[in-house]
Amino acid sequence: MTTSYTLAFDPPVLTATGHARTLTTAAGTPADLAQEVHRHARGALGSRTVDVRLDADLLTGTVLRAHAPVAAFTLTPHAAARGETPGGHRGRHSEPALHGYTLDDLHHLSRHVVHSDRWHTAGDIEDRYDTAWHAIVEHLLTAEQPPTRHALFQAGLRGSDQSVRQRQQAHGYNHHQPGTGTRPRFEGYWTTTAAPTPSPEDRVVDRHALAQIWPQLTPRQQQALTALAATDDYQQAAALLGVTPGTFNVLISKARRRFLALWHEGEQPSRIWGTDRRVGSRTATTPAAAKRRPPTRAVTRRTGRPEHQLVHGRASTYSNHACRCTPCTKAATDEARERSRANGATARRRITVSQLADIRRRRVAGESVTAIAAELQFADTYLYRLLNGTRQPAPDPA
Numbered sequence: 001m002t003t004s005y006t007l008a009f010d011p012p013v014l015t016a017t018g019h020a021r022t023l024t025t026a027a028g029t030p031a032d033l034a035q036e037v038h039r040h041a042r043g044a045l046g047s048r049t050v051d052v053r054l055d056a057d058l059l060t061g062t063v064l065r066a067h068a069p070v071a072a073f074t075l076t077p078h079a080a081a082r083g084e085t086p087g088g089h090r091g092r093h094s095e096p097a098l099h100g101y102t103l104d105d106l107h108h109l110s111r112h113v114v115h116s117d118r119w120h121t122a123g124d125i126e127d128r129y130d131t132a133w134h135a136i137v138e139h140l141l142t143a144e145q146p147p148t149r150h151a152l153f154q155a156g157l158r159g160s161d162q163s164v165r166q167r168q169q170a171h172g173y174n175h176h177q178p179g180t181g182t183r184p185r186f187e188g189y190w191t192t193t194a195a196p197t198p199s200p201e202d203r204v205v206d207r208h209a210l211a212q213i214w215p216q217l218t219p220r221q222q223q224a225l226t227a228l229a230a231t232d233d234y235q236q237a238a239a240l241l242g243v244t245p246g247t248f249n250v251l252i253s254k255a256r257r258r259f260l261a262l263w264h265e266g267e268q269p270s271r272i273w274g275t276d277r278r279v280g281s282r283t284a285t286t287p288a289a290a291k292r293r294p295p296t297r298a299v300t301r302r303t304g305r306p307e308h309q310l311v312h313g314r315a316s317t318y319s320n321h322a323c324r325c326t327p328c329t330k331a332a333t334d335e336a337r338e339r340s341r342a343n344g345a346t347a348r349r350r351i352t353v354s355q356l357a358d359i360r361r362r363r364v365a366g367e368s369v370t371a372i373a374a375e376l377q378f379a380d381t382y383l384y385r386l387l388n389g390t391r392q393p394a395p396d397p398a
Helices: 030-045 103-116 125-142 149-170 184-193 201-216 219-231 234-241 245-263 287-291 315-320 326-342 353-364 369-376 380-388
Strands: 003-010 021-025 050-055 060-065 068-078 096-098
Touching: 003 030, 030 050, 030 060, 030 068, 103 125, 103 149, 125 149, 201 245, 219 234, 219 245, 234 245, 315 326, 353 369, 353 380, 369 380
Parallel strands: none
Antiparallel strands: 003 021, 003 068, 050 060, 060 068
16 A cells, blocks of 8 residues: 655755655555655765664654764655655556556656666756656657667656756856866856946956055066057067167066066965967068068978988898888898897708608608608698698708
8 A cells, every 4th residue: 555654854954945745655664664765865965875763653763974963854644646756746557658658667767767867966856756757758759669668768867867967057067077167158157247237346456456566666667567558569668668679578577577476465476377469560660670580480491311212132221211122021031040040040941842742752652741740850730731732842952
């Protein structure tokens, strides 16, 4: 017999809305009740280290996480429609729905998706049950052929994953780089563009900082920054102050470092990052400036060495230039053989053409290949390959 209870937590920290939940169990035994409460508490807390202690007589208990009490709960029995599920669907019925599946099958598949979903720590368990149910029903209604239980399970799993991903995306979670926080565009949009009124904090801070730091700079640094702001060109600003471009760059660099040190007064100054997009004047009139080549074109083209002509028939050409022609291959083989002999290796014995002909005559006369191989001190497999033509004999000595 199916029994329904109202599950209420105190304090209501395990429910997203703060309202009580409907809990349904088939047997109604204390173990089944504790298992159902454990399922709700684990889904809400997002932790597998959850324990439930139930008083079956009073229908009250405590939820513990990592052996520490988190909340108390109360179960109130009430009359409910037979087969009512936590998601509000009618389950545990044998009425056929579509393609031979019953409502009881859809209920079990939805529960299987909720318990198997990797997003057990994201979202409410009832919401995830509803999402899996609707995804399974949608796949069942749109299928032309009867789908398998695995296909329905995968459809519910995809629906649950898509729902959690959409919810995370709405909150700015960065799926492309997990673990890096919210997406930059999301945070920038909701703090600037979508804000009711732009914050005056940045403008106020910049103006006050400039008024406080500017008198702390040296007169020469103030002149360099003023000239650069007026001309917006490094070359013209240096000419305006009557200094070389190198000296002007040093003045600007020291002024920026001093400004950052005063801006972070009492803290570690940040490094100078970024690149100043203002470059030298592109309307230079001096002959030297007109003849100056861009840095990307300042490399002198070199003729290089003449192309090396390969000399074939040498072992060095085979090893150094990877030439695999017949003369180079033969030269490399001969050199390797001579090197082996110089190191004390003996030449490998081989059957010659005349010896192979004699072996064929002896075999026709009735002698076995094994006896001939033992007499000649060769392996019988070597003689079989020569007789079958898979190996070639050595040429007779001249």
